[in-house]
Amino acid sequence: MSDKLIIFDTTLRDGEQSPGASMTRDEKERIAKLLERMRVDVIEAGFPVASPGDFEAVKHVAEVVKDSTVCALARATEKDIDVAAEAVKPAARGRVHTFIATSPVHMREKLRMEPDAVLERAVWAVKRARQYTDDVEFSPEDAGRSEIDFLCRVLEAVIDAGASTVNIPDTVGYNLPQQFGGLIQTLMERVPNSDKVVFSVHCHNDLGLAVANSLAAVTAGARQVECTINGLGERAGNASLEEIVMTVRTRQDMFDCDSNIDTTQIVPSSRLVSGITGFPVQPNKAIVGANAFAHESGIHQDGVIKHRETYEIMRAEDVGWPANRMVLGKHSGRNAFRQRLAELGIEFDTEEDLNSAFSRFKDLADKKHEIFDEDLQALVTEEGLEQASDYIRLVGLKVCSQSGETPLANITLSVDGKEQKADSEGSGPVDAAFRAIENVVESGVELQLYSVSNITSGTDAQGEVTVRLERGGRIVNGHGADTDIVIASTKAYINALNKIVTPVERCHPQTNQPI
């Protein structure tokens, strides 16, 4: 019988550490519920000591998630551990994940601590966390660049102190697959009490090797993989959940373990995370990219039609790609709408939320005759993005764009409840709209990224827009969707502005810098 591979998702923690990807409590709840539906074993919900908002968000996830373990991150300090334990207290199964760096460069330059003091602190941290829960995970940060003898000593000591999972991070994505698999094998052989714990791995993708390194570690005996939806995460990201899960599932001839994941929830989760964080998925991304199952070149298409296995090693429907069919239309009623969303794993807390989403659906169906699953998912994401409490709201937009003329935008915004109007010219209609917004709000932001993609095909498809804004070192992403791409762009810009005008004081768990 094959072993169980534990899937530990850190989209809500390491994923959230990507610039601009911070999530609200409600956004975390929506993602966590979908991860639970996907049967993710452990959901790392955040770093509670970062701010009161972060604490609330982790606590809320711990309250609503019943089937997955909910984990909180803590540095090896009293306050971090106590706050993390408090945040996961309501969970049916709660875990505290504490860490301290063990590589020479981190100990010397960041911690300014001697190795023996680091070892002592690691043991202290695990013991403190064990006062609150039996489920304690310990990570020697930057293990991938740590000295093996010291790493063995630290692991032996934290296992003795009561850690039930030891996680080996390649924090800076420096390792190569053979080397990292070898590291796991050596640790499992040399640490005398290694059989008492689950060995986990946490790989970053700086050299594009996060998935390969994680899989090499699984082959060497690791039984937990830390990963994120769409590979979201610090810098080049973390190992992507969908690639890990589908590789192990597809190549069962090569692995003596498998995860419990319901793979049909992969694409919906990818879309939800991308929609909420504003990080688009590249079209050629494995499993979840728009082209991943599109056999477009003539010769391939012919092969696929004759015999599926010619060019397909997985089935699109097994990872949750919708069967590209019209699901609802102009005449569909509220019940059909509610039922289709329930089939997609989307439920509403109140009748009022359902009514408001249904009224948006009717507006969309007036503009677009065929409504696909992707449209419904985008519509619900939009619904979540616009908060009644938003400081800036779009009241109206008129844009004139004519060949040979400079585009002109007239905008009406509600700012803190007061309507204000402005207009502006621009080099194109989107530029004019953004300038008109700035003539009202004078935010002083810098636009770092603007990207548009279509949600479904056809000229009546909704455009999905992401903007990234920066002010005073703080970065936020905004997201908007509409059949009119100028409106979608305006919504995305306003969504980002609403995030940036809300002051937050949070600290980064690894660099200790404000974010």
Ligand code: KIV
């Ligand atoms: O990359 C890393 O080392 C981490 C640890 C906190 C586990 O994210």
Ligand code: ZN
């Ligand atoms: Zn990390």
